[in-house]
Amino acid sequence: MEIFKIKDLSFKYPDTEEKALNHLSLTIYAGEFVVICGPSGCGKSTLLRLMKKDLSPFGDTSGDILYVGKSLNDWDEKTLVEDIGFLFQDPDNQIIMEDVLQEIVFGLENIGCSNVEMRKRVAELVHTFGYEQLLDKKVSELSGGQKQILNLLSILLLKPKVLLLDEPTSQLDPIAAKDLLLILERLNTELGITIILVEHRLEELFDLADRVMMMDKGDIACNGTSREVIHAIHQQQDQRFLLYLPAVSLLYLEKSLDTSMEGIPLNVKHCKAWMSSVSSKISSNVMVSEQKAISNERPIIELKDVFYQFNKDLPMVLRDLNIQVNTGDFHAIIGGNGSGKTTLLKVCLGILKPQRGTVRIFGKKYSKKLGLELYKKIAYIPQNPLTFFVQDSIEKEMYHIAQERNIKNPELIITKRLQQLGINHLRKKHPYDCSGGEIQKAALACMLMEEPEILFIDEPTKGLDPISKQQLAKILNQLHLDGITIIMVTHDIEFAAQHATTCAMMFNGNITVEASPEKLFKGNYFYTTTMNRVTQNSDFPEVLTLEEAKALWKKEKLFSSL
């Protein structure tokens, strides 16, 4: 049954020249799990919003959207609210009420559900998802992942037939993201709910999806089952989309001697099966991957036995924490939602004063006198870079900083920085009109005006498409080469594994391990990259990233073909 049929849909935002959606046609069948992806700004969110009538953006629409054979406008409002659920990106902003229970039943109360029915539905679903113990809590006590599940529950209680999800996992740690995806899979297979998901991190999604759609410039560029799409993209060698493909599939497509579409592996299991079928040809001559540039051993930041709590009544956020960052490191900190990563950064920055323990930066302790001098050598990009902007254009902001800090020749430096980051065309734009990646870079540009020695950056990759992520990586690597010490908090393990020189894992307010990415991630079950999971316990040498695997494999293949 066709649940959505979109015919020749075009959409234009007011005050813009380009159409956000351009004559897009698309059919979605009941019970499908559809994943939509594509570069930032290609119109994914716009499409999703147009499918939920209440959230249709303001602008010129042409074409038609049919839901179960009838135009969306002909349906009555209540049915649409109940049938089509929408989950957003930010877990916090979606929550309206203060108590978890109140929040869960918010939708039910609105549609005028009877009390008996409400209680029945709540009891059933809460039990199914094992959410009982959180029911009496306040919303503010939940972690990011729990909040997102709460949001999902609140929608599910309305018994939707379709779920639209706009980057639901982008703020979550890898484990929480996986949990959410598992729930979605369950909803899809057990209840037959149609799922339409927009996402940038796709490693696991190709496996779950019945159908994948690549969008570009307001239209669908590629549409089919996961394997069809992967195959087609690989054939075209389209750089924009190639980055979206899962590592396992890419490895197969690059390195298999006889590729077939059916044989494309989509998950670790498939990939291992394929590898064991070819591994006989590979000798066990293991090459040790070359080490990344070793930093010198001068500590730039040192934390000793640090304890921190926000309030006497609240639990300790950091417990007995020790960390040392050396000059020239590219240090990545990973860990679950709410494990205290952001808090750790703030303690390092001297914004929060630990109750116990010492913090040394450049070998000195923080003090009022040193404060401002130190901050000239430090750049900090907060988790939400919007906090940064005071002025109403990026250029003005940079002039403002130049004036504050008595920087001579501001024009020269501003242009240099903007060009270095590739955002010179945005200089007159309002920060709030920029996309996530752009604002990240703009904040970076502002912070780099004074040539800092240390850069603290909190979750730089959230919500970025693979291309922006690659650009960002390039920028960060360049800064690192220029001698800036970088301390980065991230949920993106692949990103950390690829670019960091040292990684630390936080768990429950403590740094449990601190080592080079190779040492840290190898052998983990989940806190590791897909490539590592594939190569763990196999005849193939254990690697972390696709690049490593490819490089190694090349040598091996040459060897075996002799």
Place this chain on the structure above:
Amino acid sequence: MEKRKTILLLIIILFSLIVVSFILFPYQHYLILSLAIIGIIFFIFFTRFEIRKIKAREIVILAILAATAAISRVPFAGLPSIQPTSFVIITVGLVFGAESGFLVGAVAAIVSNIFLGQGPWTPWQMFAWGTMGLSAGLLRMFLCKKWMQCFFGFIWGFVFGWIMNLWIITSNAQNFSWEFLASVYFSSISHDLAHAICNVVFIIIFSTSWVKILQRFKRKHGLLN
């Protein structure tokens, strides 16, 4: 135009109600009486808010504005005499109009008192800040010049204090004497002056950019016209 007339009419009716009640009742129940009058005013505005057609977005925006006004003291915690709430409320009135101004003012009073302590002064504060937003909205066509805004803010710095003094006066009705009245009003002068100066300073430095921010937002989402 229609709306303005009804509001004007209401104000006249209420005013005459107060005058009549002053004559009819002997001087003991001013407190109860004035509370009743304030209650009626709230009721009128709130019922209008109830029956008006309004988007979910607009409600949330009003809530954010009220909350912002209520916590605007937080950054100034070290500077006790600085009171930016009025500035926020006036700006909201200027951009979003009289009714939104009233609602934001009244709700901001409740919200700030939830954290500072709710008490019998709450209705008065709601009333004072509500009418501040209301008047900013009603007079917004005269308030496009900056010096007019400053004047307006300065006056309200005092009027706000005077309205708040009323709760001391009315709850002290039996004590009433001109001397007492004068002493109450005299003792609040320095505080009111600080308030008025704050308003003026904030308006001089910030009113342009705040109005711009709110107007940009209003245009972007087509809200609260």
Place this chain on the structure above:
Amino acid sequence: MVISMESGFRSYHPYVQFCYYLFAGFLIMYFNHPIFLTSVLLLLILVNLSHDGGKALRKWILILVIMSAIIILLNPFLVSRGTTILFYFRGKQVTLEAAMYGITMALFIVNILILFISFNLILNGNRFLYIFSKFLPRTAFLIMISIRFVPLLKRRLDQISEVHLIRGMSMTTGSLKSRMKNGMLRMQILLTWSLEEAVQSADSMKARGYGLGNKTSYIPYKMKKRDWSWLITLCILFCLCIAGGTLGYGKLMIYPELGTLDFFLIDWVLFICMIMLVAFPLMIEGREKIRWKFSR
């Protein structure tokens, strides 16, 4: 779930609780007889103790004591009305009436404040909104989400301040003007940012059907028999008090000349009515305690 665990006064219907606070507040404003007010004060302290062992009250005690001391001491020197002159102070007469008035005034304010403390403990959040949302659902919702936004905004403001600190825009150093400017800049960022985020919250409300009409409530507050009987009792007591009050009982004549503090028969009736009304939560808690004892 949470609701069924509540006992005593808290387990009563919000309407009954609201009426109690309304009536008690009204009577405190209505009667000014010091004996009335003093007994009410004692009862209200007990009521507060029965809620949470006086935890909330303790925070206020200092303020209350200082405030009433100021009123009692200041009033006779500020106001020179009245005929019974005690002595002269700097040429102004200090009268017994004004002193008495200061005392009733202080009692009145302290009573009202303590009543509010109890009110905040009992009719918090949901319950208060429940009452409100029957008449003014949208207003109630507006107030509720504004309150809910406050901690969120505070958290955001902290984040902004942190970034500003690193940028060297301080609130603790510099001239008053630059501090005012920095503070307001923070508010400005907060405003711009929060408005943007609020649109998302609104969308999430809309997506879940806010504003469709005929809203129901998950937590069922039902008027039970005991709620009705108490409500009626409270109303009768209140009417009696008002009726007596309009006849001039329960009030102390202060100006121009202090009246007698003695009670007449009707004064006694009113006094008992008022005591019963104000002691309503105590009676409930007491009855429950006794039941517990006997059932064990």
